Amino acid sequence: MLVLPERPRRNRRTEAIRRMVRETSLTPAHLVAPLFVVDGDRERQPIPSMPGYERLSIDLLLEKCRQLADLGIGGVALFPALPAYKKDKTASEATNPDGLFPRAVSAVKEQVPELTIFTDVALDPYSCDGHDGLVSETGEILNDETVEVLARMAVLHARAGADYVAPSDMMDGRVGAIREALDVEGFHNVGIMAYSAKYASAFYGPFRDALDSVPKFGDKKTYQMDPANVREALREVRLDLAEGADMVMVKPALAYLDVIRAIWEISDVPITAYQVSGEYAMVKAAAERGWIDGDRVMLEILLAIRRAGADVIFTYFAEEAAQQLG
Ligand code: PBG
Secondary structure (H helix, E strand, O other), rough: OOOOOOOOHHHHHHHHHHHHOOOOOOOOHHHHEEEEOOOOOOEEEEEOOOOOEEEEEEEHHEEEEEHHHHOOOOOOEEEEEEOHHHHOOOOOOOOOOOHHHHHHHHHHHHOOOEEEEEEEEEOOOOOOOOOEEOOOOOOOEEEEHHHHHHHHHHHHHHHOOOEEEEEEEOOOOOHHHHHHHHHOOOOOOOOOEEEEEEOOOOHHHHHHHHOOOOOOOOOOOOOOOOOOOOOOHHHHHHHHHHOOEEEEEEEEHHHHHHHHHHHHHHOOOOOEEEEEHHHHHHHHHHHHHOOHHHHHHHHHHHHHHHHHOOOOEEEEEEHHHHHHHH
């Protein structure tokens, strides 16, 4: 026998020991389920590139939210899927107080109050250009004009019942402008979950199918970040914290664990990571072919995102993961 001063395997010997010394936890309370809402009655529309995921009308959305709350899931991130005829150059539906989205938010707040509601603040679901900001005649994404609309949108969401408004647009200065607009209107208890380090990623493909929001021209690289950069993410976080962000986000998650960790070192607010649509689709596709064990891979990735430093995870696996963790 070897005489070894250290044998790390001793601490892995039994399930009781492994459970006792486990460094990272993953519970349903850490998870937020993104949900897509459409107009209609008992309407459910499968999204082919996101197997198992559907756009839901408000009545079915409420049933889904009830199930998620009963599983102990922390919250929902709501996104509207609008028909093409409701989209225009100025994204006017984004600030319609009687629109589908504020109605959906109010209904969830009223019927399932234990869920924390995050609302998406960006123009792409409402814009015929498919961009997150207003677009000039020459195709430029207009920053300051967009921020003004986003601030009005945020107030509308707060009035409908949002717990956190979540600007995902990557315009400069939007967190401060939204904070000020919320405070002026008396919504000092409504938080801002800032998509601070949001990368120009190819992993968003299935989401754009879900909302039919593929940019009509160009790409999002003048506002979303270059995947090559990490110091720039720290700059974005520093600015969003100074402007009053209550949580900051890294998006996507799995290919950006180093960014989550780097932000963890400097952030004194909770960190959220978004395991995006393409990350979900990859696991689903490989599992469907029997090439990986989908349930185990799902939990391993979620745990890794937590281990990297995320407090909260936005994930399309929220319901399935909560069932497994149950
Ligand atoms: C846009 C937005 C996107 C996602 C959330 N908000 C896509 C984009 O920037 O085009 C992607 C989420 C996902 O892929 O799951 N405001």
